[in-house]
Amino acid sequence: MARLLNAEDFRGAARKRLPKGLFEYIDRGTEAELAMADIRHSLDRIKFKQSVLSGQSQCDMTTELFDRSYPTPLIVAPTALAGLVSYDGEVKLARAASRLQIPFCVSTQSVTSIEGIRKGAPDSELWLQLYVWKNRELTWQLLDRARNAGVSTLVITVDTPLSPKREYNQHNGFSVPFVPSVRGVVDVLSRPAWLGSVMMRYSMTSGMPSYAHYPAEFKTAITRDAVAQDVQIESGLGWDDIAQIRDRWSGKIIIKGILSEKDAVQSVKAGADGIVVSAHGGRNFDVAPAPANVLPGIAAAVGEKIAIMADSGVRRGSDVLKYLALGSRSVLVGRLPLYGLAAAGEEGAFDALSMLMDEMHSNLIFAGAKNLEDFKKNAIASSGHPQR
Ligand code: FNR
Numbered sequence: 001m002a003r004l005l006n007a008e009d010f011r012g013a014a015r016k017r018l019p020k021g022l023f024e025y026i027d028r029g030t031e032a033e034l035a036m037a038d039i040r041h042s043l044d045r046i047k048f049k050q051s052v053l054s055g056q057s058q059c060d061m062t063t064e065l066f067d068r069s070y071p072t073p074l075i076v077a078p079t080a081l082a083g084l085v086s087y088d089g090e091v092k093l094a095r096a097a098s099r100l101q102i103p104f105c106v107s108t109q110s111v112t113s114i115e116g117i118r119k120g121a122p123d124s125e126l127w128l129q130l131y132v133w134k135n136r137e138l139t140w141q142l143l144d145r146a147r148n149a150g151v152s153t154l155v156i157t158v159d160t161p162l163s164p165k166r167e168y169n170q171h172n173g174f175s176v177p178f179v180p181s182v183r184g185v186v187d188v189l190s191r192p193a194w195l196g197s198v199m200m201r202y203s204m205t206s207g208m209p210s211y212a213h214y215p216a217e218f219k220t221a222i223t224r225d226a227v228a229q230d231v232q233i234e235s236g237l238g239w240d241d242i243a244q245i246r247d248r249w250s251g252k253i254i255i256k257g258i259l260s261e262k263d264a265v266q267s268v269k270a271g272a273d274g275i276v277v278s279a280h281g282g283r284n285f286d287v288a289p290a291p292a293n294v295l296p297g298i299a300a301a302v303g304e305k306i307a308i309m310a311d312s313g314v315r316r317g318s319d320v321l322k323y324l325a326l327g328s329r330s331v332l333v334g335r336l337p338l339y340g341l342a343a344a345g346e347e348g349a350f351d352a353l354s355m356l357m358d359e360m361h362s363n364l365i366f367a368g369a370k371n372l373e374d375f376k377k378n379a380i381a382s383s384g385h386p387q388r
Helices: 008-019 020-027 034-044 088-100 113-120 138-147 166-171 181-187 192-204 238-250 260-267 291-302 317-325 335-366 371-379
Strands: 064-065 068-070 074-077 104-107 124-132 153-159 250-258 274-277 309-311 330-333 380-381
Touching: 008 020, 008 335, 020 166, 020 181, 020 335, 068 317, 074 088, 074 291, 074 335, 074 380, 088 104, 088 113, 088 335, 104 113, 104 166, 104 274, 113 124, 113 138, 138 238, 166 181, 181 192, 181 380, 238 250, 260 274, 260 291, 291 309, 291 317, 317 330, 317 335, 317 371, 330 335
Parallel strands: 074 330, 104 124, 124 153, 153 250, 250 274, 274 309, 309 330
Antiparallel strands: 064 068
16 A cells, blocks of 8 residues: 555545445535535634744643643544444544544444443543434433443534435435445445455444444334434434533533534533534534634633634644644544544554644644644734634
8 A cells, every 4th residue: 555644645545445425424524515615724724933943853742631631632533433434443443542542532323332442442541422312311321331431521512403414425325324225335346345344344243334322223223214213313402401411421521513602601601621613524514614713712712611622624733733723722533533544444543643643743843832832822823813
């Protein structure tokens, strides 16, 4: 395999490896994909100050978050169906994250259960991303399972009240649960290596992949009609629900999908410990603002009261630093480790994250910073964004 030097290389390798339907499910956005373009543009126009002759050849990227110290301000974002990208994909992501001593956030919509991931990656710091299901009893059972699996932090995703309009999935015949179609079957058959190393392995071991956190009676659902109401994402979620979860969960709570000062202030009131300023990677609401454009205002409004994280569009180490400079404490990455996972399993995810860290380090040296706090104080030369 050619050397993978940047996000585009990893993405290209993923494209070659995965069926088109699965690749586009990971890679693309929603509707006209305006949000994705805007996220890219909002990051690209930020410039850092260069500082020369600082006498620095090393920069310390240590980050404090929730009274813990991490070697780098990165978190592997929750991504549904990572276990389709590679056999045991969630375990591989957890292991890659663990080797870098960063958290891995497990999606509610994983192919491997939280218990299975814990077993496969015993030393990893696992967070659980929660989609609140219509059936609250089942939702609370999932919280109990997470607690028993040693999950420290709950990430409640609030920006997906319904299934976004992603037309390419329909064009590609890609749906979850899988509905067999000629196009979908031809697509899958066109990637025999993936078929053999992922789907055949599941069928020979744990059975065909499905959402592992669904209760057993829903797991075998392979048609859309069979997805029970109980495990559909609650579309009418409100702040009262967050308060209820706060009462039930003694660990940290992060609310993911905040893009306004009003909702950030409300998150503080609801007792959250953190928020993720996120546009869901441009996958949900196509006319949502880009996180980089709203982050400074949100940081000014609640930055002292709550831990702010951000995500969407990170493809370079400098993108991570941009979110930090705009007011984020740590940054989640979704697609990049998935591209790595598709390209070369655990090693690929590890390499993609390591590449990001290398780029962060070199950018910090160019900026003349000795640590992240030093960098954040004086980072931005021009942005087009309101300064904090
Ligand atoms: C996601 N994301 C996501 N978020 C979430 O809260 N629960 C989920 O199940 C998923 N699933 C998911 C699947 C795939 C394939 C992708 C690419 C993303 C969103 C994710 O957590 C994160 O917000 C974005 O991926 C960040 O943008 P980048 O880094 O992918 O550009």
